[in-house]
Amino acid sequence: MAEDRQVEVAKGVFFSAWTYNGTVPGPVIRATEDDLLRVTFANAGSHPHTIHFHGIHPSNMDGVFETVEPGASYTYEFPARPYGMQLYHCHSTPLKKHIAKGLYGAFIIDPPKLRKPAQELVMVLTGFDTDGDGENNFYGVNGPAFYFAKYPIRVRRSQTVRIYLANLTEFDPINSFHLHGDFFRYYPTGSSDYFEYTDTVMLCQGQRGIIEIDFANTGRFMFHAHQSEFTELGWMGFFEVID
């Protein structure tokens, strides 16, 4: 459901967002490949919206041609394909505004043969232009600036950490993910077996992938954008790795 909503994007700073189900990003949608996905979308917001899914689906399920007016609803229904880290966002025009306002979220499609068990996380990279000047004033992961700096993510060294990562930041040409003190396997888009072994990946808007970390050490490790400005405006956090 789309609804207009004030969301807290930094301590004490509220943003007049357009949301799916009241949060930015919206809810995680997850399916196994070839599952029939059915999403009923009710627009309770003040503007026409849609849901545009990345992935394979018929043209009339694409969230471009069938705009959903305020008060109306639409049901998206198609087999979830292909496996990987997909995403969804509003595709109403002006596109820039509908994304910047917060209408996006993660869409995970698991492969038929499930990935090995892991400590799983979703990280959607966000930016918030709170003063409407066409530049982001705050950056975050899954929402508010510095959230995971204040509340570090506790993970175990003994099991792989798997992150479903997507960049939905508007205005900036790229965003990135950098891990401190360790390396990870990065599967771009997550739809094939190829991975890069690194500690820094770059994504433009709409790009996404799957990160797998096997921590070598316990302790506190930072993760953040390797764009200093984004880091200083909120896109940073900590892993607390325990035995």
Added chain:
Amino acid sequence: MAEDRQVEVAKGVFFSAWTYNGTVPGPVIRATEDDLLRVTFANAGSHPHTIHFHGIHPSNMDGVFETVEPGASYTYEFPARPYGMQLYHCHSTPLKKHIAKGLYGAFIIDPPKLRKPAQELVMVLTGFDTDGDGENNFYGVNGPAFYFAKYPIRVRRSQTVRIYLANLTEFDPINSFHLHGDFFRYYPTGSSDYFEYTDTVMLCQGQRGIIEIDFANTGRFMFHAHQSEFTELGWMGFFEVID
């Protein structure tokens, strides 16, 4: 042949371009690997120009040291290598201006063992700074803004669609290609067998690659940059997929 030319970059908007053979981008040059390529370049424009090819060739065929004055000509001759999606552009200084003015084009080198038959397209990503303020006012594929939105590209579902993609946009750090409703194989540079399976790729200026799409569905599917601003200023189009 280089010539100064007014080109239409959006409906009713003309741009004082510097062109190869009268168009922006210039003509597609295509050869098979190891073919002897011979290009005679006559400069009928008002400024010194060159042709700088991406690929392997001798230093004096590089279009850097041998500037071709207005009224002069030069013959570039070398074996076409390596196979892949290459490109060419003017390398006179100031480099920024000679590229922004439109002096670039696609250069395809086919592998000795030809790729499998496909519906082939070339897409050169362009930007036009019509008011000379150092920012692009219009974006397009192979030229005018919104061209393939007005004239969708008709393709058949039964055969692979192969796109030779290159980014020659000036001023912006990156550009990208996003396909709606389906996935593609992306061969960066097109000079090896590696591909990524995705629906969104990012390119800086000078980067290029080969896209192969096997459409699962018929219907109308959008393609565009995943930078909202570029999309809204003209870099978007449609595939019309028929059986």
Added chain:
Amino acid sequence: MAEDRQVEVAKGVFFSAWTYNGTVPGPVIRATEDDLLRVTFANAGSHPHTIHFHGIHPSNMDGVFETVEPGASYTYEFPARPYGMQLYHCHSTPLKKHIAKGLYGAFIIDPPKLRKPAQELVMVLTGFDTDGDGENNFYGVNGPAFYFAKYPIRVRRSQTVRIYLANLTEFDPINSFHLHGDFFRYYPTGSSDYFEYTDTVMLCQGQRGIIEIDFANTGRFMFHAHQSEFTELGWMGFFEVID
């Protein structure tokens, strides 16, 4: 050792840098995988600094939590892992300033089974904001603008040229490396066997990789960013390939 130092960033232009050992970039640190690395860092500068290494190491060796005050020192000690092209930089806040001021360098970890012999080079991509307006006025490789244009790098055609490449440019979202007249193998991060065969690669800050060139021809070949502005402000040079 960190020290404040005037460094020449273009002919006759000096920049008030913060340096490791007096130069920007700092010294190359090189080890073989699993070697015990021990770096004693004395802060003789006027601000608190650290050394943050990319790679695998304990949390207290990460250069984030243990700030080294002016006059103090700290010893970083950990096994060098994983093999590849790593890098180091100061992680004091404001991060943007400590990187822009010049506190970074290359950190090469060789694999246990050494790479095949080659003509080896390190290239750290730099930018200098000499007027403090938050934009770079000069760009370079390993330091001053146009250095390798004035002093071309002489290499032999008969042996592979291997470049350890890293981007530490602040302010700009991306930087890139483009080679004229030939192709290279690019190993992103240099920590696995995967490579791309191309002539243009793009890196955000903190990204790095290993380039291997087998020149086909002798002669003079340019290399530079494929962002025209960076090229024109100093990020370009020449290889002089001899037999």
